[in-house]
Amino acid sequence: MPPAPTDSLTPPIGIDPTAPAPARRGGTPWRQRLRETGPIAGLVLLCIAGTLLNPDFATWDNAMNVLTRTAFIGIIAVGMSFVIISGGIDLSVGSMAALIAGCMILVMNALAPHIGSPVTAVLLGMAVALVLGASFGLAHGLLITKGRIEPFIVTLGTLGIFRAYLTYFANGGAITLDGTLSDVYSPVYYASWLGIPVPIWVFAAMALAGAFLLNRTRYGRYVQAIGSNEQVARYSAVAVDRVKILTYVLLGCCVAVATLLYVPRLGSASPTTGLLWELEAIAAVIVGGTALKGGEGRILGTVIGAVLLSVISNLLNLTSIISVYLNAAVQGFVIIIVAFLQRGRR
């Protein structure tokens, strides 16, 4: 554009101190600050409390233990952030993880005798897990965009379907990885590099990649634009369906990666594998400051949210103030309280 006409009534200037101040919409400043600093402040307070309550809390071993346990939910929560920021939801991640775990173990067990090399069998099993995760995500995305079904309904349905198939494949019991395979596979969970367990490295890498994808790529901007107002995004030449489908595929892959790290821990999959992971993953995203209605969110917040939830559960284990059986209840309370603090933002 060349400069605006010089006889225009409004002089073409940049920042205009006489312009009306931004209207008071979209959350008061303290709410904004709370959303950004609340999770980290909560985490710091919890850690201080933990240190005071139990001397074992502030040890390197305990920290690594907490972070390793965080890794599974954290990785899923990174993918969940994209889905929620785009205005969707996925309730099926726990069941999906269980089914992927079961299928992966079955594939590894079946392939091992034919291939000879247990390493190859494990690698092929992992590949199958990733393909399954991506396919489940693709199915969700297609049903939601092309099938025009609410994401809540689609993933509520698959929540039941995935777990039922796992139970069916396991005949109601557990699917267990063969001994030799288990030995080959276990370092993925138990090994460390530079004193830090592998799952933490993977979690950190996924979180960094996620943050980069969300903030520094066109795709990330489109995700935020769609969550903020899908119709505006559509009119603004954004390929809305494709972007939304990709968020579910991304989440499916995240679930698969989390499962890859989780399986060697126990070496089996059962109907209780991944139970309530959807609660933890969604809670981590919401606690991290992402608005459930979509549009705004930060991956770093999600990471802090996930760590915060693990620290709570760790503290329940280490202290006897609240029974460890109430872990899920505490998470439930936390998500409701955070949603309460977020309310009223129009």
Added chain:
Amino acid sequence: MSLHVRFDAITKDFGPVQVLHGVSFDIAPGTVLGLLGENGAGKSTLMKILSGYERPSGGTLSIDGEARAFRSSRDAEDAGVVLIHQEFNLAEDLTVAQNIFLGREKRRGWRLDDPGMRRAAQEALGAVGLAVDPDTRVRDLIVAEKQLVEIAKALSRSARLLVMDEPTATLTPSESQRLFGLIRSLRAQGVTIVYISHKLDEVARITDEIVVMRDGRFVMRGPTAQHSRQQMANLMVGRELSNMFPVRRRPEPAAPLLAVRGLNVPGWARDVSFEVRPGEILGFAGLVGAGRTELFEGLLGLRAREGGTVEIEGQAVAFADPRAAARAGLTYLSEDRKGCGLHVRLPLQDNLTLMDLDRHAHPWLDRRSEAAALTRAVADFGIRTRDLGARAGALSGGNQQKLAMAKVLQPGPRVVVLDEPTRGVDVGAKRDIYFLIDQVAAEGRGVVVISSELMELIGLCHRVVVMRAGTVQATLDADHLTEEELIAHATGTH
């Protein structure tokens, strides 16, 4: 019956921002008062105070000589003051009768008195001249009917003062005529009406008196008959407003940039053909529902379309979605700024570059290049903002519209379609937008302007396509552009 309103030194501030600086005037009972002012002049805030949606920071509001401090819109309603919102406050899934009695249902013991409410609703509808069954769902009504339901609802609650904010914004000319008839008959019954509109011809026609506000202050009041439209506009802006429209240039004769032939959008448009040449501003006139917006939504792939050919610079194209259209050099700005045009919750920068992110990604997004684009757009389009990091929703209507225009021009389209580019925009910003549109055309782009404001089409366009009921009635060139011609073709009375 009539009620006498007096504002006395009313002030209102939102935090550090003062929007009303001691406004004092009376509203004479039983008159139609035109309340004029640019966006941000404070007229809406004052009316919200009058109807109980906001509370004044200082000063007194008195009704019939008694100081009142309404705590809610319901308080105001009890005193007989009702604000008819631009966006209606109706529950879409309830019936007309249920809406009219919402919150004040008639009861017979424990049970709802449905027959009684239906009868009373029928009466209320009769009073506003609306012939619909009280059992119709509001969702199934057209906009003009919803507005009449709002008025019937207000009257059934014995409203004695109605505030109407841009009531004709979404009405066709004949619907507007009916509304004016109703306003006159309400006045005859002693109802006072405050009429807020940017359409000065309507203000001149329907109001008895005008009050002009500017920058949160009362400027003047006077009988409508003694002020020309030009004077009203000057009073609103506070300075001489000469030539609203840029001098018309003749576009160079050249091959069309966009050529549409025989396009159908099922249910909306049939066999539509038109061309846009480089440097040309092509207007689209027609009544609400004539299918203009839907025609272009079909062209962009937002609606199903059938048959016909579309060419851009001689190349045959068929868009599946707006993305494909933008790549081929055609962008569209919706008439629904908040619903389809801008992300009001996102920052200015994200809004501006959304359609042109490819240029700012190498392959990672380059924030600095985006920021540079914003700085340029703010200067080129005269967007007034205090803070470049603000959300789009924090801008005034006119500045939002300029930002939205800058956004659809970012990808450098060959042809840009602007749907109601000055809707809800004050008179100063309107003029800016006309000059901006002229600039865009001067760069050799084709511009399509869909508008319901005839003066705008006549003042701005080189040619105007008139649509009625989904078909092209006429394409008028500059020599034949008159209000009478446009209305005659648009209403099928030519």
